[in-house]
Amino acid sequence: MKYGVAIFPSKKLQDLANSYRKRYDPHYALIPPHLTLKNAFELSEEEIKNAVEKLEFVAKNHTPFKMSAFKISSFQPVNNVIYMKVEPTPELESLHQELNANLNGEDSEYSFVPHITIAQKLSDEEHSDVYGSLRMLGVEHEEVVDRFHLLYQLENGSWTVYETFRLGEG
Amino acid sequence: MKYGVAIFPSKKLQDLANSYRKRYDPHYALIPPHLTLKNAFELSEEEIKNAVEKLEFVAKNHTPFKMSAFKISSFQPVNNVIYMKVEPTPELESLHQELNANLNGEDSEYSFVPHITIAQKLSDEEHSDVYGSLRMLGVEHEEVVDRFHLLYQLENGSWTVYETFRLGEG
Structure with missing residues (x-):
């Protein structure tokens, strides 16, 4: 079965992300707005x-931390994903690093760029239009992250939460 | 903010439910297949x-239990919801009762009929057609439930998991 690890930001930031995703992200209906900590990987029963x-070990090892989304950015030319850029704080880096060191799955070929996707699978022309306007709108948001979730993927591509892990709890 | 409490069945049962929901349930994209333990209720921050x-208290008070989905049924004439009927075991009844006694929100005007919705908002004619064929297909499934989830609703109507509660853990 395919699993992944993600942070769901606050309802406020999810609602904002969804206002864009609704039009520009074909994954809109498959998972709520999220910051991926570990990409899809296989786990047997x-x-x-x-x-x-x-x-649980990794969660206990970290305490709640501030997360800041501070601009709209794009992965172009690698791909046409537009996202809210999240500040790569030491806490986020460490959480990402420990999760990837402790669980199955290959290390990503890219370095960790913490982000919340708001648009993807656009044509080059759409990307250029949408990025132009979203970039102008920007984003300026800070909140505290105190948990992350382990999810699994259903056959239709959507994700269900298996378990929640609260940071710093023993 | 609007919260709800639900059980997500196994991937196997969710995949089966989704094969019907995809065509017959407009809530298909808003939440994975689930058994509602407590309907939407308001909680302030x-x-x-x-x-x-x-x-947490209610979860500790219960141990993992067997859940059995044993037929396809419908709430007609109350409404046109078609569902997998789940056996109303003492464990499920007690979980439902304690959650509703301990949290805000009005008691439902209906008695608790544990179910996993697979079709809703059908016209009377559609309901009659779809129910006729799904009832013939039936369902026969048993699994162990060891957790439930607290979810909150976003502005677009979709649900995000806030926290997982494992049964019987202290």
């Missing part, structure tokens, strides 16, 4: 218990 | 901490 223990 | 403590 035998492996899941062990993985949950590792996630 | 001040109330959420206390509500989580109550949910």
Whole structure:
């Protein structure tokens, strides 16, 4: 089964992200707005218990931290994903690094760029139009992250939460 | 903010439910297949901490239990909802009762009929057609429930998981 690890930002930031995703992100209906901490990876039924223990360990090892979304950016020319850029604080970097060191799955070929996707799978022309206007709108938001979630993917591509991990709890 | 409490069944049962929901349930994209333990209710930011403590208390008070979906049924003539009927075991009844006694929100005017919705908002004619064929297909599934989730609703009507509660853990 395919699993992933993500942070759901506050309702306020999710509502803002969804106001864009609704039009520009074909994954709009598959998962709420999120910041991916670990990309999709495979776990068998035998492996899941062990993985949950590792996630509990990583969660206990971190305390709640400030997360700041400070501009609209794009991964172009790599791909046409437009996103809210999240400040790569030491806390986020460490959370990402520990999750990837402790769980299955290959290391990403890209370095970690914390982000919340708001548009993807656009044509080059759409990307250029949409990015032009979203970039002008910008984003300026700060909140405290105190949890992350382990999710699994259904056959239709959508994601269900398996478990929540609160930071700093023993 | 609007909250609700639900059980997500196994991936296997969710995939089966989604194969019907895709065509017959306009809420398909808003939330994964689920069994509602407590309908939508309001919680302020001040109330959420206390509500989580109550949910932890209820979760500890129960142990994992068998859940069985054993037929396709309909709420007609009350409404045109078609669902997988889940056996109303004492464990489920008690979980439902305690959650509703411990949290805000009005008691439902209906008695608790544990179910996983697979079709809704159909016209009478559609309902009659769809119910006729789904009822013939039936369902026969048993699994163990060991957790439930507290969710909140976004402005677009979709639901995000706030927290997971594992049964029987202290």
